[in-house]
Amino acid sequence: MTGSRMTRIALALAAPALALVTAFLITSLVLILAGDDWLGVWSQILSWPTNRTMVNIVNSATVYYLSAVAVAIGFRMNLFNIGVDGQYRIASFAAAWVAGEALLPGPLNIVLALLAGMFVGAMWAGIAGLLRVTRGVSEVISTIMLNAIATAVVAYLLRKVAVREEGSNIISTKPLPEGSRIPGIPFLGGEIYGFVVIAVIVGIAYWVLLNRSRFGFDLRAAGQSESAAVASGINVKKMMLVTMLMSGAIAGLVGLPLLFGQAYAYGSTFQSGLGFAGIAIALLGRNHPIGIAIGALLFAWLDQQSNPLQILLDVSPDIVKVTQGVIVLTVVIAYEVVRRYGVRLEQRHVAAALDPQFQQKEVSA
Amino acid sequence: MRRLNKLTAAAAVTALVFAGAGCSKKSSDDESAAGEDCVEKGDVKVGMAFDVGGRGDQSFNDSAAKGLDKAACELGFEVKDAEAQDGEPESAREERLQQLVDAGYNPVVAVGFAYSASVGKIAKANPDVNFAIVDDAVEGENISNLLFAEEQGSFLVGAAAALKSETGTIGFVGGVDTELIKKFEAGYKAGAKAADPKVKVQSVYLSTPPDFSGFGDPAKGNTAATGMFEKDADVVYHAAGGSGGGVFQAATDAKKWAIGVDSDQAKTADESVRDSILTSMTKNIDVAVYDFLKGVEGDDIKTGPQVYDLKSDGVGYSTTGGHVDDIKDKLDEYKQQIIDGTITVPSK
Structure with a gap:
């Protein structure tokens, strides 16, 4: 059986490789046509990054990873949570506000802020979950709308609690007290976010929960076939709601590496759009914790390595957005192509095993 | 199995080709085109980091680019610019500045207050490099802050609005509710009240931070201005960047007046709406940038806050179209009084 196992692994790797190559080809075509x-x-x-860039890649991948895991949890249950973007922004704001108020001393304050972020993220996603199970509202529609509402709510609340520095146009929450920052981990002469550890824990927990728990089994079953899940006694509605809450709770962590490791406050220059990158990376990584990690590193690599393009070559770094977009498109197509190829391969094996004449027939046909 | 091998082999080969291409060559830098009357390139290399929008935004960034290009031509500086992306993390801004420094650019000019923290940090890490930042007061020994007295210019267009208004009601459309845009509003109101104590001023902001869409959404500008025109206003001043186009359209449709901002918009706005532009509050970022770069050439860099006001021609009002010719004397009188200090314009 080792032969078929090899085939499976080769097939699994072929799809992303095919997607990457296609994406590179298309991007090159765009560049050539534009005369760049x-x-x-x-x-x-593709050059080896400088140490400083390497640190940035790891940091940025950490954030992408959390975002993609949040999306992937929903995907496994057949729920498309487009609202990670809104969930992480409102949750980051809540966590920043709680941490800035410094209600508890030092590290306890961090824990409180983490819980606050996860809670707010879960609640925000829970609205969409509740609408889905009680009124049948598609979570795609409701989460998109909740993204827009999150923007408005955060803008409104930020003005209420913001501190403004004299002469500055940036408004933000109160900065975290020194003792409530998560120290960085030394890496290649720089520092990566201490939050990397939490991201790894989230990845492991995600894997264990899905693959080694009753809950994970129910979730995957409900995601693959709702009717079969109902028949085997799974409460699908409850699963949906719980999945949305979990997805939202993880989404609540997405902005926190930035908050605790770099920005120390939530303000008008806080990074946005992380939720959408997460969707692409979850697709790319096929919802697998390792696959997502590779996807997150790849996206972060492209982002960071493209930064100097404008300075060195007068090419807008936006070009990697083309690459990233094409990767996502081609990866979906490539998985399907490879899947069909795999199915055909299997059919042929089966046919060959059952009918010794098969080979000859095929030739004569 | 055979076909699969072919497939993966093809993929692998292609990947290798690309990886191989990676080590081939590093292309040389582009030659920035030098105009005919420009002096020869010297060895000063200036880096400029733009805000979102970059060159071609017909507003804020373009104004800074104009100053940079002028310096490139007249002072023989080699220039390089890079622009920000929407929603980028703080580290991307720091990276951009640091990469300009690494590539040998000194001084480095950052355009816009979004660079506040990153300029502070990167300037500290590179004490031998000079930095300038437009519209922000971040402190540092090697940082020049190019600031503008927007309230003074706004005072003059506010006075113009009140003098030109027949209904006694005028409007203000702010892009995003920030400290910076509040300065425009405060000056505008003060100018209007000075010219006509009974004038009514309607104010609206298109968005609130962290939502910065109010600087780039003409539809929002149009709706806001149309609402004001319907409620009796007959002159509307916008400090809303790209959303201003909508304000001009609304004024054209309602056959009322609009006032432009930052550059002389009666020259830069869409042709179909230029006739509705009464005047524009000019904020000459190009002058400030050029001044700073000239200081670099003369080895006379002024660090700390450099405020560009009416006196230094950093701000003003435009007369294109001739619509304010009849009140020009009055406006220039106010201008003189502000320069003399007889009138102090509030900035909040």
Whole structure:
């Protein structure tokens, strides 16, 4: 059986490789058509990063990873949580506000803020979950709308609690007290977010929960076939709601590496759009904790390595957005192509095993 | 199995080709085109980091680019610019500044208050490099803050609005509710009241931070201005960047007046709406940027806050179209009084 196992692994790797190559080809085509130095672009992007860039890649991948895991939990249950973007922003704001108020001393304050972020993220996603199970509202629609509402709510609340520095246009929550910051981990002469540890724990917990628990089994079963799940006694509605809450709770963590490791406050320059990157990365990583990690590193790599393009080559870094977009498209197509190929391969094996004449027939046909 | 091998082999080969391409060559830097009357390139390299929008936004960034290009031509500076992306993390801004420094650019000019923290940090890490930041007061020994007395210019267009209004009601459309835009509003109101104590001023902001869409949404600008025109206003001043186009459209449709901002918009706005632009409050970022760069050439860099006001021609009002010719004397009188200090314009 080792032969078929090898085939499975090769097939699993073929799809992302195919997608990557296609994405590179299409991006190169765009660059060539635009008359840009496409070789120069790739030599910058594929060159080994400087230590400083490496630190940024790891940091940015940490944030992407959490976002993608939040999306992936929903995907496994057949729920498309587009609202991670709104959930993480409102949760980051809540966590920043709680931490800034410094209700508890030092590390306890961090724990409180983490819980506050997860709670708010879960509640915000829970609205969509509740609407889905009670009124049948598609979570795709409700979470998109909740994203817009989150923007408005955060803008409104930020003004209520914000502190403004004299002469500055940036408004933000009260900065975290020194003792409530998560110290960085030394790495290549720089520091990566201490939050990396939490991201790894989230990844392991995600895997254990889905693959080694009754709950995970129910979740995957309900995701694959609702009717079969109902028949085997799973309360699908409850599962949906719980999945949304969990997805939202993880989404609540997405902005926190930035909050505790870099920005120390939630303000008008806080990074946005992380939820959408998470969708792409979850797709790319096929909802697998390791796959997602690779996808997150790849996206972070492309982002960070493209930063100097404008300075070195006068090419807008937006070009990697094209690459990232094409990767997501091609990865979906490639998985399907490879899946069909795998199915055909299997059918042929089965047919060959059952009918010794098969080979000859095929030739004569 | 055979086909699969072919497939993966093809993929692997292609991947290798690309990886191989990675080590081939590093292309040389582009030649920035030098105009005919420009002096020869010297060895000063200036880096500029733009805010979101970058070159071509017909507003804020373009104004800074104008100053940079002028310096490139007249002072023979080699220039390089890079722009920000929407919603980018703080580390991306720091990276951009640091990479300009690494590539040998000194001084480095950051355009916009979003760079506040990153300029503070990168300037500290590179004490030998000079930094300038537009519209922000972040402190540092090697930082020049290019600030503007927007309230003074706004005072003049506020006075113009009140003098031109027949209904006694005028409007203000702010892009995003920030400290910066509040300065425009405060000056505008003060100018209007000075010219006509009974004037009524309607104010609206298109968005609130962290939502910065109010600087780039003409539809919002149009709705806000149309609402004001329907409620009796007949002159509306916008300090809303790209949303201003909607304000001009609303004024054209309602056959009322609009007032432009930052640059002389009667020259830069869409042709179909130029006739509705009464005047514009000009904020000459290009002058400030050029001044700073000239200081670099003369080895006379002024660090700390450099405030560009009416006196230094950093702000003012435009007369394109001739719509304010009849009140020009009055406006220039106010201008003189502000310069003399007889009138102090509030900034909040």
